[in-house]
Amino acid sequence: MMTPVAVPPAVRRRVAGRRLGLRSAGWLGVLAVAAAWQLTSLILHKPALPTFTTALSAVGPVVTGPALTSDILPSLGRALTGFVISAVAGIVIGLTLGYARRLGDYCTGVIDFLRSVPAPLLIPLAIVLLGLGGQMVVAVVVAAAVWPVLVNAFDAARRTEPLYLDTARSCGIKGAALLRIVVLPAALPMVMAGLRIALSTSLAVLVVAEMLGASSGIGYFILQAQQTFQIPQTYAGIIVLAGLGWFLDTAFLLAERRLLRWERAVTRDRHG
Amino acid sequence: MAEPAFLSVTGVSKSLTSADGRVLPVNRDVTMTVQPGEFISIVGPSGAGKTTLLRTLGGLTAPDSGTVRHRGEPTRGVPSWLSFVFQEYNKTLFPWLSVRKNVRLAVRDIPRRAADLRTGEALDQVGLADFADHYPWELSGGMQQRVALARAMASHPELLLMDEPFASVDALTRAKLEDMVLGLWQRARFAAILVTHDIGEAVYLSDRVMALSGRPSTILSEVRVDLPRPRSQSATRALPRFHELSSRLLALVEHAGQESR
Numbered sequence: 331m332m333t334p335v336a337v338p339p340a341v342r343r344r345v346a347g348r349r350l351g352l353r354s355a356g357w358l359g360v361l362a363v364a365a366a367w368q369l370t371s372l373i374l375h376k377p378a379l380p381t382f383t384t385a386l387s388a389v390g391p392v393v394t395g396p397a398l399t400s401d402i403l404p405s406l407g408r409a410l411t412g413f414v415i416s417a418v419a420g421i422v423i424g425l426t427l428g429y430a431r432r433l434g435d436y437c438t439g440v441i442d443f444l445r446s447v448p449a450p451l452l453i454p455l456a457i458v459l460l461g462l463g464g465q466m467v468v469a470v471v472v473a474a475a476v477w478p479v480l481v482n483a484f485d486a487a488r489r490t491e492p493l494y495l496d497t498a499r500s501c502g503i504k505g506a507a508l509l510r511i512v513v514l515p516a517a518l519p520m521v522m523a524g525l526r527i528a529l530s531t532s533l534a535v536l537v538v539a540e541m542l543g544a545s546s547g548i549g550y551f552i553l554q555a556q557q558t559f560q561i562p563q564t565y566a567g568i569i570v571l572a573g574l575g576w577f578l579d580t581a582f583l584l585a586e587r588r589l590l591r592w593e594r595a596v597t598r599d600r601h602g
Numbered sequence: 603m604a605e606p607a608f609l610s611v612t613g614v615s616k617s618l619t620s621a622d623g624r625v626l627p628v629n630r631d632v633t634m635t636v637q638p639g640e641f642i643s644i645v646g647p648s649g650a651g652k653t654t655l656l657r658t659l660g661g662l663t664a665p666d667s668g669t670v671r672h673r674g675e676p677t678r679g680v681p682s683w684l685s686f687v688f689q690e691y692n693k694t695l696f697p698w699l700s701v702r703k704n705v706r707l708a709v710r711d712i713p714r715r716a717a718d719l720r721t722g723e724a725l726d727q728v729g730l731a732d733f734a735d736h737y738p739w740e741l742s743g744g745m746q747q748r749v750a751l752a753r754a755m756a757s758h759p760e761l762l763l764m765d766e767p768f769a770s771v772d773a774l775t776r777a778k779l780e781d782m783v784l785g786l787w788q789r790a791r792f793a794a795i796l797v798t799h800d801i802g803e804a805v806y807l808s809d810r811v812m813a814l815s816g817r818p819s820t821i822l823s824e825v826r827v828d829l830p831r832p833r834s835q836s837a838t839r840a841l842p843r844f845h846e847l848s849s850r851l852l853a854l855v856e857h858a859g860q861e862s863r
Binding site: 491493494496497498499500501502503511512515516518592593595596 | 657660662679680682684685686688690692693694696697698699707708710711737739740753757
C-alpha cells in the first residue's frame, strides 16, 4: 500500500524559523552597528550626531507622547490604506491584463511608461488635485506601491501553467471564477513577492509625501524636529520608522508563510 | 434513418504553429466513430500528434477542418459530458487545494449536497476516502493520479479522455491503475479514449485500438481486440491472442515511424 510522504511539522517549523525574525547572529550585527555609531559619535563629538544611547532614549518619549496619536498612528494608517489599495488594484488589474493576453498587449506600453514615473515627482500634482493632507499622501503611496504588485501579477498570470488552464476548462471553470480559483493562487508566490516590495515602498514614499505636503505623520515629525534643532528627536523619528518597517515586514512574512505553505512543499519536492 | 453515433469524428485536420512561426500539420483527415461505452486506444509513433487529436476530440482546441459530433450535434468548447485525465498529474492537481477540493472542482455547478456526495463517492471509488483532507503533494505519484481519476469520475462522464495517464508511474503502480480504470469502466460504462505509447496497455484495456501514421497523422488501421472480459493482468497478457494482436500493432506502429522519418 502506498503511504503519504507528509513532512513532520517539526521539520517544517525548523525550516521556516530560519526565515523569520532575527536569530542570535542577526542581533549581534545590530549590536555591532549600534556600537560603531556610539563610538563614532563619541570621537567626532558633533551635535549633528548624538550618541546611539541619546537617540534611543529619545524614542521612548516620542512613542508614548502626543506624537503617537498625532503622527505615528496616522502614518501607519496612511501606509496601510495605501498598501491595501495598491494590493487590491494591482492584483485585480495585473491578473486581468495578464490573463486577457490581447488586452494586456495593448496596455504594456502605458504600464511601462507610468511605472517609470518616480512617485515623489507626482507630489506637487497630487497637492494641486487633492490638497494638503492624508488623502494626498495615500494617493502618492498608491502611485508608487501599485506597480510592483501589478507587474508581478501581470507576469505571473501570463505564465500560468497551461495544464492548469486546460484542467480548469475541462471542469467548466471560466471568467472571474477562473481568475479566483486558478490564476490567482497559481500567481500567488510572485504576487506575494511584489506585495513585499510594495510594503517597503509604501513607507518610503509615505515619509516623503508627509514631509512635502502634510501637517502630521512621521515624515512631518522628522522634518519638524530637524528644523527646530531637536536632533535626538530627529533620530528617534527615523528609528521609529525603521522599527515600523521591520514590524510590518515580519508580520508580512508570517502571513506569507501561511499562504504559501503548499508552494514550499512543492518546490522542496521537485528539488529532491 | 440510423440513429447518430455516440461520437463521430469526420475529416478532422489540425495544424500547430511552432514558436518560430512555422506551421506544422499534425493531424490529417482523421475519421472515426465511438460507440457508447466503448473502450478505444490510440497508439502511434512518438510525435504523431496523439495528444493533439485527443485535445481536439475533447474540445480543448478547435480543428482546422472537420467536425466532432456527439449524437449528431457538433461539439463546442469542452462539453460537460466528458472529462480528462492528463499525464502530468503534478500539473493538473492544484497544490493549494486539498484532495477533496480538487475533486470537487469537477462538480462545482451542481447543488452543494449532491456535489459533496459525488466527491465522496468518487474518492471512495479510487480508494482515497481517507486522504480527502491531504494535499496532493503529500501523496505518491500513483495516488495523485488516482485523485485525478476521481475528479474525472465525479462528474459522471459519458466519455473519459486519457492522455498517457500511466506514463509517469512505476510498472507495478501502472498495472494497478490500469485495473482500477477497467473496474470503474465496467461499473459506470462510460466510453473511453486512451492515448498511449504502450501497445500492450492498449491491447489489454481496449475494445478497439487505432494505429496512427507518422505526422501529419491519419488513422492507418484499426484493430478489434476480441479478448474475453473481464480481463486480468496475468491471465489476459498470457493469451496467445494477446501477443498476436500486440505484434500486429507493433509492426504497424514501427512501420509508420519509419515512414515519417
